[in-house]
Structures are given as C-alpha cells and as structure tokens.
Amino acid sequence: GGLLDQLAFKGGRVIRTRTEVKAVNNVSFDIQEGETLSVVGESGCGKSTLARTVIGLFPPTFGEIYYRGERIDHLSPSKMLPYRTRMQMVFQDPYASLNPRMKVKEILEEPVLFHGSRNGSISRVEVEERVAAVMEQVGIDPAWASNYPHEFSGGQRQRISLARALVVDPEFIIADEPISALDVSIQAQILNLMLDLQEERGLTYLFISHDLSVVEHISSRVAVMYLGTLCELAKASAIFQRPRHPYTRALLSAIPTLGGSPRGHVKLEGDVPTPIRLPSGCVFHGRCPYANARCMEEVPMAIEQDDGALVACHGVEEGRIPEDSPI
Ligand code: SF4
Ligand code: MG
Known part of the structure; x- marks a missing residue:
C-alpha cells in the first residue's frame, strides 16, 4: 500500500497550562504499515505530547488523526476502545509504569481481560496460555509469572512492559523513549528485541527518542x-x-x-x-x-x-x- 495506509496525523494541539503552550505545531505525517518512524528532538520539543495525541490520550485542539482511513480523534471512549487495542504504548520508565503490587502474570492478564479477545470472549486457560506465550516471546521465563516487578532488572522490566503491550495483539506500538532509562549495556538488547518482535508480528512502530544515535539502526524514517x-x-x-x-x-x-x-x-x-x-x-x-x-x-x-x-x-x-x- 501507499501512503496513509496505517496512520496519519495532521495539525497539532495546544496544551493549556497556566499560560498557553504550543507543544505541537504544524506537524503532519503519516506512518506506513510495518515501518518504524522515529521522532527525535531535545526534551520539551513536544515528542511525548505528539505520541499521546496520536494514541488518543490527549485530544488534538486542532488537526485530525486517521487510522486506516478512519478519523479517530474526537471518538467517544467506547468507539475508541477497539483502536486502543490495536495501538499500544510503551513508556520510558519500566520502574514507574509497572504496578509494584501486582505479580507479572496479573500485570499481563489485566489488558487481556479488559479488552477481551477481538473475536469475543476468552477463557481462563486461553488467558494463561497467551500470557505464557508472550512472556516467552520477550525472553522472560514464564516460570517467573508469579514474581513481582521489583524482582526483575531494568531490562527485564522493560521486556515485561513490551509483553504487556503485545498481549492484546496490537498492530501499532508507540514507544516513548523505551530505552533511555536503561543501562547502556542493556539498551541494544531491548532495541534488538523490538526489531525481532516487529519482524515476527509485522508491527508498526512510532519510536520517540531524544537521541538521534539510538534510532539510526531501527528507523525506516526519522x-x-x-x-x-x-x-x-x-x-x-x-x-x-x-x-x-x-x-x-x-x-x-x-x-x-x-x-x-x-x-x-x-x-x-x-x-x-x-x-x-x-x-x-x-x-x-x-x-x-x-x-x-x-x-x-x-x-x-x-x-x-x-x-x-x-x-x-x-x-x-x-x-x-x-x-x-x-x-
Ligand atoms: Fe533560517 Fe536557520 Fe531556520 Fe533555516 S533553520 S529557516 S536558515 S533560521
Ligand atoms: Mg518525553
């Protein structure tokens, strides 16, 4: 397919804080199926705002967002729900984004139980099978499913964050600085894992980074x-x-x-x-x-x-x- 196959974002948004801040202005782009589009800039340049706007966490105050040709900004939460399954977000800090009081299997079951399966209801056994399969795919032994996030290293926690995004079988992942909080020695492992997952699952990535060098080997476009x-x-x-x-x-x-x-x-x-x-x-x-x-x-x-x-x-x-x- 040509342009506009998967996702297009036009326009921008204005955030209202104490004064009015233009966080994203005059940005228009489209993302093609199976590619990695990286967005790079210094902190405060509006990258994270852009990512959250695309996924529907912030409504754009002007501009439009299309997903596979459907306009998705200004959808009601219930109409947005199927898109929220297809689009998942991975955050910078795996320490902050995983609930410390939940076992890994609970963290991974939650989105499956919430979204159900795309084809209807899903049995308990299927949920467990799906969680075990996704843990294996990200390189975490399913035998560790009853452990808590603090029992894992930073790199393992980011693998668990990826598993949580993947467990609902999304098409499109928005990764906001997914390796910036990790030791340099671990960063390449997570990038390589993301590349493998992209190939195995045909994923499309929007990859946010403040560091141009990080995106050189993973990006189709920047x-x-x-x-x-x-x-x-x-x-x-x-x-x-x-x-x-x-x-x-x-x-x-x-x-x-x-x-x-x-x-x-x-x-x-x-x-x-x-x-x-x-x-x-x-x-x-x-x-x-x-x-x-x-x-x-x-x-x-x-x-x-x-x-x-x-x-x-x-x-x-x-x-x-x-x-x-x-x-
Ligand atoms: Fe002018 Fe420099 Fe801005 Fe280009 S980047 S428009 S040369 S100020
Ligand atoms: Mg940011």
Whole structure:
C-alpha cells in the first residue's frame, strides 16, 4: 500500500497550562504499515505530547488523526476502545509504569481481560496460555509469572512492559523513549528485541527518542522536531548521510563516531527558548548560524525535496546552506 495506509496525523494541539503552550505545531505525517518512524528532538520539543495525541490520550485542539482511513480523534471512549487495542504504548520508565503490587502474570492478564479477545470472549486457560506465550516471546521465563516487578532488572522490566503491550495483539506500538532509562549495556538488547518482535508480528512502530544515535539502526524514517515544530522528515539513510536542516545537522554532529571520520561537533549557540513564548518566524532562528531577516519573520513550511524528504528551512529552500559544512 501507499501512503496513509496505517496512520496519519495532521495539525497539532495546544496544551493549556497556566499560560498557553504550543507543544505541537504544524506537524503532519503519516506512518506506513510495518515501518518504524522515529521522532527525535531535545526534551520539551513536544515528542511525548505528539505520541499521546496520536494514541488518543490527549485530544488534538486542532488537526485530525486517521487510522486506516478512519478519523479517530474526537471518538467517544467506547468507539475508541477497539483502536486502543490495536495501538499500544510503551513508556520510558519500566520502574514507574509497572504496578509494584501486582505479580507479572496479573500485570499481563489485566489488558487481556479488559479488552477481551477481538473475536469475543476468552477463557481462563486461553488467558494463561497467551500470557505464557508472550512472556516467552520477550525472553522472560514464564516460570517467573508469579514474581513481582521489583524482582526483575531494568531490562527485564522493560521486556515485561513490551509483553504487556503485545498481549492484546496490537498492530501499532508507540514507544516513548523505551530505552533511555536503561543501562547502556542493556539498551541494544531491548532495541534488538523490538526489531525481532516487529519482524515476527509485522508491527508498526512510532519510536520517540531524544537521541538521534539510538534510532539510526531501527528507523525506516526519522522526523526531527524542535520546539513542537517539524524540521525535517526523511528516510533514515538520508537523515544520517545527507542531513539538510541545520538543526538535524547540529544533532548529528553531537554523535560521537567510532573511528572513521569524525563529524565534527558543533556547539549550538543561544538558549532553548521557552515554548510559552515561541520565537517568530523559524523557531530555530536564535540558534541557527544561517538565520537571516526572512527567518526571523516568516515561518518556513515543510517543502518536499528531490528524494521525498520534507525540510522546513528557508536556507535550504534558497540553496544557501553548503552541503558539506558540519552544520
Ligand atoms: Fe536557520 Fe533560517 Fe533555516 Fe531556520 S529557516 S533553520 S533560521 S536558515
Ligand atoms: Mg518525553
């Protein structure tokens, strides 16, 4: 299938806190079945808000969300229920997201009992079989089903979080910084497990990360966000080999390379502005070495490039950003 097969998100939302904060603005994208779309940006850029909006935990104040062609924002909770089975979320902190008073089997049975089976009711034996199967699939011995979360390591707890998401047989997983709270030595194991699960189950991932280096090997495409705004959305290979937006280049330059050619670390000047009072024009202009008068006034629109990448930058559009400069 072509674009818009699985999920499309258009527009954005405004969160109301004490003052009004634009957390996600002018972001439009679609996710294709079986791919991993990673959303990368510094903390506070609106990535988590975006993820929660897509899954229906926050309603968008403007914009639209489609799932397999059906518009799903503004659905009533009961109409949203079948979508909540197909879309599951995995959170950053497996210590906080697993109830410490529940045994692993209770944690894993709960969503099955809540959602039932897609084809009707489900027997006790089937529930237990399904829990054991999903534990095995994530690499946790089902013999440990009666243990409590604190008896497991951080990596094992994140495996249990993945099992809890998978036990209702979803199509689409939103993973919000799923490895950021884990030891570096464990991170690759969880990423590899997610890749295996994707292949075995044909899963589609929306993967949220503040760290561009983490997503290099798992992403089909990468969306780079700054202050709630989409900077660049491109195939992963293009992001890493031919980044175009100055912010993408700056993020990439901060990744240490193993041997080989160092990318050259560029330190961004200026402070990250508060999202409460967004800068005029391009939200990145205060930190961008290529900012000019137009950048300070006019919001850059995402423009499609020759390879299909979307880049929102006046400098790129005007062809005045040298391809070979580090930023
Ligand atoms: Fe820099 Fe202007 Fe491009 Fe913004 S629009 S990233 S300020 S060149
Ligand atoms: Mg976050």
